[in-house]
Amino acid sequence: MRYELYYWPGIQGRGEFVRLALEEAGADYVDVARGSERRGLGMAAMMELMESPEVARLPFAPPFLKAGKQLIGQTANILLFLGPRLGLVPRGEAARLWVHQLQLTIADFITEAHDTHHPIGSGLYYEEQKPEARRRAGDFLETRVPKFFDYFESILQRNPESDEWLVGDAPSYADLSLFQVIAGMRYAFPKAMKRLEPDYPLLVALHDRVAARRRIKAYLKSKRRIPFNNDGIFRAYKELDR
Numbered sequence: 001m002r003y004e005l006y007y008w009p010g011i012q013g014r015g016e017f018v019r020l021a022l023e024e025a026g027a028d029y030v031d032v033a034r035g036s037e038r039r040g041l042g043m044a045a046m047m048e049l050m051e052s053p054e055v056a057r058l059p060f061a062p063p064f065l066k067a068g069k070q071l072i073g074q075t076a077n078i079l080l081f082l083g084p085r086l087g088l089v090p091r092g093e094a095a096r097l098w099v100h101q102l103q104l105t106i107a108d109f110i111t112e113a114h115d116t117h118h119p120i121g122s123g124l125y126y127e128e129q130k131p132e133a134r135r136r137a138g139d140f141l142e143t144r145v146p147k148f149f150d151y152f153e154s155i156l157q158r159n160p161e162s163d164e165w166l167v168g169d170a171p172s173y174a175d176l177s178l179f180q181v182i183a184g185m186r187y188a189f190p191k192a193m194k195r196l197e198p199d200y201p202l203l204v205a206l207h208d209r210v211a212a213r214r215r216i217k218a219y220l221k222s223k224r225r226i227p228f229n230n231d232g233i234f235r236a237y238k239e240l241d242r
Helices: 015-025 043-050 075-086 092-112 124-158 173-188 191-201 201-211 212-221
Strands: 003-006 030-031 064-067 070-073
Touching: 003 015, 003 043, 015 075, 015 173, 015 201, 015 212, 043 191, 070 075, 070 191, 075 173, 092 124, 092 173, 124 191, 124 201, 173 191, 173 201, 191 201
Parallel strands: 003 030
Antiparallel strands: 003 064, 064 070
């Protein structure tokens, strides 16, 4: 099956978690909004679908995935669908739900990371909420990041099959997503991460293990990997990295 991924073309954002899964599996997919309009792709194609009155099950916002006749929205929901099809979850319902639960927890973290630079409202510019952002980022780095990182470090420790992966003895889409979290945090908060990382050796090792996987390594070096920038979830503002 050829998958169609719909997401904003200039940022990694939440679409990147889906891209990583598709890339790791070597799936046949097209990043629609980044494609050429001459081929019926591009932003116009994405907006046309989002605004179409003929779509009964309309996604709220990108990312969403078209797989055959199915249109699936929400990052964790897309990965729940792709996981067994791409071989990125263990067999068995309990294991699949456990990976999904971990992905939902990652989604919570991503929301909090985003809110460090937009604590008042997404419709306001960062410059309009800088004092609140400094306060929110301080609490995020001091209390929230350690709480999440403690949790995921303990999940790796508790995995009875391997402390290299979150679930079972092979990478799941949740491992790929956790790699993205570490990479994003290093971009947004390099000083804080330098201080935090020694306390989380298993998380750091997981990041490095994912980055070294053949297809992921090739993807990270390719033009398909959009660089981190200050329009995405993880943004580098020096005044927040304290």
